[in-house]
Amino acid sequence: MDFIRIIIAILLPPLGVFLQVGIGKHFWINILLTLLGYIPGIVHAVWVIAKK
Numbered sequence: 001m002d003f004i005r006i007i008i009a010i011l012l013p014p015l016g017v018f019l020q021v022g023i024g025k026h027f028w029i030n031i032l033l034t035l036l037g038y039i040p041g042i043v044h045a046v047w048v049i050a051k052k
Helices: 002-011 013-021 025-036 038-051
Strands: none
Touching: 002 013, 002 038, 013 025, 013 038, 025 038
């Protein structure tokens, strides 16, 4: 299941974080990072998914 979440995180980083942790601190941080730059959003999303 983590593999699918990582693929989703590469395509839509906030959705990957949402599927892992729900709407919380990391979700909002990821939306901000994705708006500032797509790559930081991807890195954060993959980090959140790999951390759990």
